[in-house]
Amino acid sequence: MTVALARRLTLTVSGFGLLAVAAILTSPLVGSTHISLRRAFDRAIPFADNVDAQIFFIARLPRTLAGALVGSLLASAGVVFQGLLRNPLATPFTLGVSAGAALGAMLAITFSWSFAWAGVSAAVAASFLGSLAAVGIVYALAQARHRGLSTNVLLLAGVTMNAFFSALILFVQYFADFAQTYRILRWLMGDLDISSYQPLVSALPLLIVSFVSFAWLARPLNLLSLGDESAETRGLNVVRAQRTAFVSASLATGAAVSVGGPVGFIGIVVPHLVRLIVGPDHRLVLPASALFGAAFLVGCDVLARTVMSPIELPVGVITALIGGPFFLWLLVRKR
């Protein structure tokens, strides 16, 4: 690593890191209800009687941390998928992860699978398994007739799996009553109100595995952007890099979706904004996206909790309202 890069990395990480920390620290302070911080941290008042502390620690803090976790996972998964597929419009959901997850959640909700294991509810577990299934099928297809992964097959298989799973969702929905359909729709919007720390703890191992892989992937992704052959001649084991990228980004997406539902547009808005600022080098884009993704989603969630106060919106509504127009702008700009 050159000195210049090291300096830019420090600058980038500290800049976006400050933003993320600021967002995470500010977010629990605002909400649909007014709370007094002094009361919230007053140890003299028993927790059971301290509404301010309860709102801070049971409602806002888990929600903020969930936002940070989901935001950074989705944003960095977006970067990895865009690099792997060499397609700027790729998102964490392009390869069918969200449709698979939605199908899993839909099955759990429609057929009222009611078990909860270590704080993980049936819908969460089923959505994670669904995302793994979708990813597994796409992976198998892309590998079937190629050495390594064919990005074209990946993309096409992913798009097809998305469509196929959506069809299955409609089929399952046929057996659902209205309340269940409503719940599924609500789940699809994404929601960070997790009301306990358990889902975060459950997602932590996946988070660690993903981020360790992402750290390793920064340089391989740079090389991959030159094309498979050039990357190979520069000593990159392309097949291994593609596999690592695919598996780690898919796990990250699955983990994010199981915590917060398929929160849309983070995986495309954040990486592109970050590239506008730090340029295309993945060694900068990846950490910056992870940090900015956290800040962005936490910020969106603050809006979601306050714009319609006293009613709180699901965060996916806000990211979609911001992300939709941004995506279109990106599309037009690229052409």
Place this chain on the structure above:
Amino acid sequence: MRALVACLVLLALGGHGADRASGVPHQRGSRENLLFSVSSVSSVMRRSPLPQSAPVPGTAPKRIVSLIPAVTEMLFAIGAGPQVVAVSSFDRYPPEVTKLRRVGALLDPDVERILSLRPDLVAVYASQSDLRTQLERAKIPVYVYSHAGLADVFVTLKQIGERVGHARAAADLARSIQSRLDAIRRRVASRARPRTLVVFDREALTLRGIYASGGVGFIHDMVGAAGGDNVFADVKQQSVQATTELILARRPDAILELRGDPITAEMKSKEIDVWRALASLPAVRNSRVFFLDDQKTVVPGPRVAEGVDLIAHTLHPDAFK
């Protein structure tokens, strides 16, 4: 935003809801009614006179199709049961309806079957505008219904009674419901009114996706009549998406979960235990979380007084000793 959600739901369902398989009468949960009664989809908040088709003078309908469980219950309660030929797939009460044909429900009315039954009156939801148009084209009279407040139960009852030739029975029934409600109100009048969170849907076994009653609609009114104060009375919507923060901030003294589908006692206690995550709520600390899985509490029909009675017994057990 809520309207948008509603539109999305209808879009999502509309595509294939209409051509849902006809043959088998399917019995599903009654949650559809519940959700519709309290969501904004069918919300005509206060009943403005709905455009009814003109009754044919001098003749009482003899082949009635009711797509609305509340209306079906009213028809049977006022003695018009023998005139009913078909009901919705969500109807469960009175027991006589199990023998009747099913012709779909709110989202999937089976027009062909309805027409083939040659009805002379069809009770439809106000939001079923396509169905209404089709029926009107076939010159079949309709009764247009929408869920609203507790007071509107009496309006519907009166209209239905007059429409099907049982006006006096309807008036008698209305009086008896009214007097039962008054008796319950008197019973709980002197009691402290618990601030009550009324939940009518959430994800199973977690506190996510909670829908609670807002300050509009018959469920809000029923809880009020039973001597409780809805914690979301100030939100002028039929339903509120209640987040953890909102619930913590409102500090309910009692939590009332209402469902139309019966569940096992074991599931009930598990669902009540889920609330321990918010252990500091007065309702949880004082073990005042209740799970009522009785249709009476969620169908705004002639059993509303029994529903209110059940809620009142739940919130004020001492008042009935």
